Each structure stands twice: as C-alpha cells, then as structure tokens.
Amino acid sequence: MICQTNWKLKAASAMVLAPSHQAISPTHRMRKMMNILYTNFHVAGGGGHDVYIRTLLKQSTHRTYVACPKSSYLYQSLMRDNVANVLALDFPGKLSQSVHLVTQLRRLLSIIEAHQIDIIHTNGSADNRLVSYARLLSRRPFKHVFTKHNGFPVRGSISQWRFLKANHAIIFVSQSIYQSIGFSVQSDKIVVIRNGVDTDYWRPPVTVIPSAQIRLVSIAGTSGYKGWHYLINALKLLPASVRSRFTVTIVGTLPDRATRLERCRGDWLAEQVTFTGFLAEPYSVLQAADIGFVLSDAVETISFACREMMSVGLPVIVSDFGGLPENITLGIDGWVTPVGDETALAALLHQISALSPTQLTQMKQQARCKAEREFGIESMIEQTHQVYAWVMSSTD
Structure with a gap:
C-alpha cells in the first residue's frame, strides 16, 4: 500500500508542512537571498521540464543559475532571451560514458564552489544522480531538492535509496505519482506542488473567431x-x-x-x-x-x-x-x-x-x-520557495 506522507498538501491554501507538523512561518520565507542552481538533463527539448524551470526563474527572490547541456532547447532559448547565469553542463548516465561523467562531475563541483551554491534543484534521474555524487565530494555543503515530473516507477534498491536518502526534499507535481512510484513511500521530505501556469499570458482571446465546426x-x-x-x-x-x-x-x-x-x-x-x-x-x-x-x-x-x-x-x-x-x-x-x-x-x-x-x-x-x-504560478512559486526555506533551516 502507498502510504500518505505528513508533508502532503491538505487544503486549498496548500501550506507546506515541515516534519514538525508546523506550517512554515513567514520568517522562513524572509531568509537571506540564496544561490539556487536548477538542472535539466535533456540534450534537446525538455518539454515540461523546460517550462517548469522557466516558471521558477520568474519572480524569484534568489540568485538563480541553470545548468543544462549546450545542445538543449532550454540552454539555447535562455541564451537567446539573455537570461543570466546559464551554464553548459552534461549529465551522462551510461557506464560507457565514465570518462565524460568524471569530467562533468568535476565541472559541477567547480560550479558549486565558484557560485557558492546553496541549493541544487534537480528534475530528472540523470541530473539527480550526478548531483548526488557531487554531494559526496563537494567541499561546500549544499541542499538537494528533486522534482519528479513523470509517472515512471523508481526501480531497484539503489535508485530507491537515492530517491529517499540523497534528496533533502522531493516535490511531486501531481497526487497520482504516489500510485505510480512503485514502492511504499512514507517520508516527511515529500510534498505535492502542482504545476502553475502564467494565467496573464495564457488568457482567452479578446476577439473570438467564430466557426461552424x-x-x-x-x-x-x-x-x-x-x-x-x-x-x-x-x-x-x-x-x-x-x-x-x-x-x-x-x-x-x-x-x-x-x-x-x-x-x-x-x-x-x-x-x-x-x-x-x-x-x-x-x-x-x-x-x-x-x-x-x-x-x-x-x-x-x-x-x-x-x-x-x-x-x-x-x-x-x-x-x-x-x-x-x-x-x-x-x-x-x-x-x-x-x-x-x-x-x-x-x-x-x-x-x-x-x-x-x-x-x-x-x-x-x-x-x-x-x-x-x-492554476496560477504564484502559488507554485511561493510553495517551492517555502520548500527551499525549510531545507535550508534543517540540520541534515
């Protein structure tokens, strides 16, 4: 049976609950500016991952960085839009890419040190894995947040261990992920924050074009x-x-x-x-x-x-x-x-x-x-920033 977590959103206001069962206070939301690194492993189009990262970059009160492959649509579009702090980084996932993996891990470690990263927010298995390695080797301690965007089950004891132990907080973008994850989950690290959209941009047309069809x-x-x-x-x-x-x-x-x-x-x-x-x-x-x-x-x-x-x-x-x-x-x-x-x-x-x-x-x-x-982005961004504040205040 899939267990419900203590950190599940329970009301329309969707206040994030910390493991102490106390709502995160305004004090947490007013912490000093943090350096947050977003990662995306896709070498081409990232679909919803791209939209998700772009959404979190909006209205951010923190200093943000994005690391993704130079070939990716996310990298190219952010550069085209003159977004600051976009860094080229690959996330190799195969054993045959071990040399490339070591090279990219060293680059990630240098990024963490050079930019004094406080939180790395990963969005897929490949980048989550590389950042987990970096946590073991980095001279600078940082917090690790992971968003699970898909309905794939987490298979294998090592992957399940990394999922629950190598991340300080885990965001599910829908309630359904509990049913698809493939093993019993009971963790105060998990929260449901559904994706938000910019309702000012995505709005009905001023003039409706009629059609018989x-x-x-x-x-x-x-x-x-x-x-x-x-x-x-x-x-x-x-x-x-x-x-x-x-x-x-x-x-x-x-x-x-x-x-x-x-x-x-x-x-x-x-x-x-x-x-x-x-x-x-x-x-x-x-x-x-x-x-x-x-x-x-x-x-x-x-x-x-x-x-x-x-x-x-x-x-x-x-x-x-x-x-x-x-x-x-x-x-x-x-x-x-x-x-x-x-x-x-x-x-x-x-x-x-x-x-x-x-x-x-x-x-x-x-x-x-x-x-x-x-569906507005304001709630999504606010709740995600509450997660950042919570992980930074935790002693783990």
Whole structure:
C-alpha cells in the first residue's frame, strides 16, 4: 500500500508542512537571498521540464543559475532571451560514458564552489544522480531538492535509496505519482506542488473567431505517449456527418509515415487534421480553438499543456492516465475518457458534437475560472520557495 506522507498538501491554501507538523512561518520565507542552481538533463527539448524551470526563474527572490547541456532547447532559448547565469553542463548516465561523467562531475563541483551554491534543484534521474555524487565530494555543503515530473516507477534498491536518502526534499507535481512510484513511500521530505501556469499570458482571446465546426487542438506535442493517434482513430469511427463537425490541430512535428500507418490504422485524416510542426510560442493556435485534448497513455503527470489550454479558456478532453484527471471537473470544464479506449472516445466526441454554442461557451468560461482559481504560478512559486526555506533551516 502507498502510504500518505505528513508533508502532503491538505487544503486549498496548500501550506507546506515541515516534519514538525508546523506550517512554515513567514520568517522562513524572509531568509537571506540564496544561490539556487536548477538542472535539466535533456540534450534537446525538455518539454515540461523546460517550462517548469522557466516558471521558477520568474519572480524569484534568489540568485538563480541553470545548468543544462549546450545542445538543449532550454540552454539555447535562455541564451537567446539573455537570461543570466546559464551554464553548459552534461549529465551522462551510461557506464560507457565514465570518462565524460568524471569530467562533468568535476565541472559541477567547480560550479558549486565558484557560485557558492546553496541549493541544487534537480528534475530528472540523470541530473539527480550526478548531483548526488557531487554531494559526496563537494567541499561546500549544499541542499538537494528533486522534482519528479513523470509517472515512471523508481526501480531497484539503489535508485530507491537515492530517491529517499540523497534528496533533502522531493516535490511531486501531481497526487497520482504516489500510485505510480512503485514502492511504499512514507517520508516527511515529500510534498505535492502542482504545476502553475502564467494565467496573464495564457488568457482567452479578446476577439473570438467564430466557426461552424468544433475546433479541437492539442499543444501537448506528438511524442508517442501523448495519445494524439487515439483521437484520429476515434474520429474514423464516427459517421461522416458527425466527423465533419470537427477540425483538429496538433502542435508538434508531423510523425513520419511509418508511425502514422502504425498508430493511425492506415493514416491520418489530412482533410481534418493539421500538424503545425514545432511552435516555440503556440498561444496563437489556441486563439482559434474550442476544445483542447491531452490523451496520454504513459509518463504524464499533471500536464502544463492541459493547464495552459484551460487557462486560455478551452475545456479539455483528457485520458484517465496519471494526474490528468486532477485538472478536470467532469462535464463542467472538461471530460475524462478511459486511456487508449478509442470506442469510448468516439462516443464522447459524438456527445460533444451535439453541444449547443451556449453550452460550449459556458464550459470555456468554467475552464478559465478554474485556471484563475487554481492554476496560477504564484502559488507554485511561493510553495517551492517555502520548500527551499525549510531545507535550508534543517540540520541534515
């Protein structure tokens, strides 16, 4: 059985509780400025990891640094935006890369010393592992915070030991991670802080572009686990008269033909489904849309994309995988469908096709209200800074 922790968020105010069971006080939040290093191991696009780190850089009251591979989208985009203190660092994870690992570990140790790092906030297994090695060798003591962004189980006794013992605090971005982690967890180090989005940027368009069709959209990308193909296959199950009620726009690279033939049971519906390619700024696509979808069947936790689309005023269709249902009030601001069940999804689309313009408008308004009420970045940043204050005050 998965045990609940003493540090779980229990109320809408989501005050972080320390192991003493006392809420972190304003004194903790007013500590001196800290030097915080964020790490991201992805050598190319980091998806939600990139968004997460960029979000925590906003409104930070601390001196922040980011270490990631020079080839990564995060590194290149931060440099393009003239963000200060971006450092090139790789996080090799294979035994065959032992020489490179030692080189990067030495570089990490020099970064810790040169910038007097107080906290390193890691976001994946590879960077968490390298930072754990650094803790053993660093002449400068520092605290280690880890955010678990995916639904992968933590396998193996060494990985489980590192997960619970090598980190001073662990952030889950959805409640569902408790059920997917793969072993019994009971630790005062763990807290749930759901991802926040910038509701001022992700906001409904001033001018609504009308359409006779229902415009479905996803900005979750086209990785295999994102489930975009389930929607295409569900549309194929609908009578032509119902299917023609929909258009679909998917932000992300067009999957190659072999993938389309395999996943879409023949091919995609070119007359109805548009792949935009990768868009660094997908907001404009959402302005001419009615309903979002994220139909993941693996990996997914809370989904920045789902929350961004809801913030723009789109009700969202989600699968019942991971933390996706945590975003939705069923039938009010979205729908939940069984993961991978194309027949059930087709039935849901049939129901949606019968929505009146007034009903759809009401759901759009409810999605925006949910985002304003629950999805803002302010709460995420404040709670994360409370974690930093707590770990710095602990004696471990």
